[in-house]
Amino acid sequence: MRFFLKTLLMFWFGISAAFAQNAPAAAPKPEHLLGPGDVIRISVYQNPDLGVETRLSENGQITMPLVGAVSLDGLSSAAAEQKIAKALKDGNFVLKPQVAVTLMQVRSAQISILGQVAKPGRYPIEQVNMKVSEMIAAAGGVIQGGSDVITLVGTRNGKPVRLDIDLPAILQAGKSELDISVANNDIIYVDRAPLLYIYGEVQHPGVARLERGMTVLQALAQAGGLTQRGTDRGLRIHRRDASGQTRVIQPNMNDLVERDDVIYVRESIF
Template structure:
């Protein structure tokens, strides 16, 4: 439980840090189709406009007509509109301000074992942990790793990131900045199964480096008729064939392993 509390603290910190970063870098937001923007021109309230960017990345602005703003930042779009107003002879020394009121073009998808799966807008710079924090973090069934799928230079890239290692080592290189279209997927944590002469037979979460003795403890310990000697383990080999062996208390339990506690002969 301690490691999960630590992870939650990191995610919450990341959320707060991301909010501050977003405020500071609002001018760097890249605009795209579907985004809703509010445009104002200093000392010209009649030119105020709130509009949605068309599929071709353009908007229609009073006096100057269609303007392409898709694929560039708000600051670049502000300068472009100001320049068109000035060169068209409409306004001298135009001062244009753009605020994004709804970001629809730059979204990432968060799937799998999270508390709030869905699509999240990247309004400014957002890291992996920022988006996970927005999605409420992993749920009770979440594993320790995140799969990040993204398109870069026309190629699909897949990376598996170990959140626990990232937190423990403090190496945040894997906490990458995300872009629109990225997909985050958290798989269900691996399980093991235990049955036979055990207090609570069933399926349980497999912790890292879990031993047979720890697995027996998770299952509530032996029943009155159970014996700790000769615990049997069933595991699929590399060819998918089920193998059965006798294990010792210090042996490691793997994903989808099945433990069988035998009945004592005495």
Template sequence: MNKFIKVLLVVQFLFLSCIASAAKNDTVLGPGDILKISVFEQPDLALEVRVSESGTITYPLIGEVSVGGETPAVAERKIASMLEAGGFLRNPHVSIIVSQLQSLQVSVLGQVLRPGRYPLEGQRTLADVLALASGVSPEGGDLITLIRTVDGKTTREVIDLAEMMRSGDITHNMNIVGGDIVYVDRAQKFYIYGEVQRPSQYRLEHNMTVIQALAVGGGLTLRGTERGVKIKRLDKDGVTHVLKVKHDDLVQPNDVIYVQESLF
């Protein structure tokens, strides 16, 4: 092969490798990822391999290589170094392309329209991954639970999505990382019965008042009286209290509103 053409091919190979590395310079390899590995001018060393649960791959000539937690660029240098140290190749140029990034996935569960596992392609926020799951379902509430494990330590954070949207404060619109679990809670409910048109359970809206709750229940029947509205409410110890309430009092989660019959 003409020496000039060979040098040109080497430069082209390195250039393409640099582009691939730049595109995934912050990608971290992990279990389940599928890698396409090639070595310049060594077609017999081309391999597609899945990263094991222990974060390793098996590569021709050099055997087991630990790549878990490494970027593709670091893994390339590691394989090249092992090939050269073993006396198999001199100054090998290794390229790794991640064909399937299984390790960088987020689980979106609970009250979303399409619960499941989704790949994280680039930087994604909490709002982004909820959009991937087609958004919150009609039964979904305002509270989002984010569960994350880092270095064996699991943390849990509850985010009020509706409040974040109302206030415009996006500090809680956190960046999501591989392995995160996003759980959308079911909407909080209240219950209403007695002399109302539609006794049932209903979604508790933000800062809902007693009079608004009565309106959701269709209003009073002809026998009902607004002066006879009471709420049965559980305290933190599980004890039920019966409270006489006013129209502008706020309804709390799991409140049971009872409308009495008028005596006249």
């Protein structure tokens, strides 16, 4: 029995190790390049007097004790560490400087937020790894009539990306992994909420908001139900397909309604 368990464990760990070796490596996150308005903290090992927290000026410079003005515009934090260390060493201020640069606030990077939000416009990414939900909050949130699926357009690792982000899944279902970090020059767009149209023999014909998973029966209920002359027999849905052509469908009550559907309720002939 012990021999069997030992053999089984060795087999299992062997498979696990093989999967670990063959698993694709996670894509590296793009490193932020310093720019005007960014706030950084500089620490020099064993030289606390040289430590400083400062903001990059409009031309991307900082003022460093002893060294003076240093341009860090367009540098990563690691490259900035090397440049400051070289300046300290070349000036004979520190023999073997060990410099750490920590990004505290990001002001040089901005994104655009458009569509159905309270305050559309350009917004700075003020903290490292700010999320889509945080940027939507900065724009005053989604207004009434706005969609709860957010579209993000940007560039990641040099390639264009377009992502649809489900806000209720993040905020209500707790799927925080869907709340991705924004990057410089991203565009966030909040479309109008999907709509449907109901006319004919219903109490309140007109335009209605399409809720998730809404059925034909629920759509009729949202329109106040049928009139005394209305009938649920022979219901028709006019639906536009991907090619732009309109198809006429005779649905069942439990069929799902789609965006921009037009539901027609006929008059009973009896």
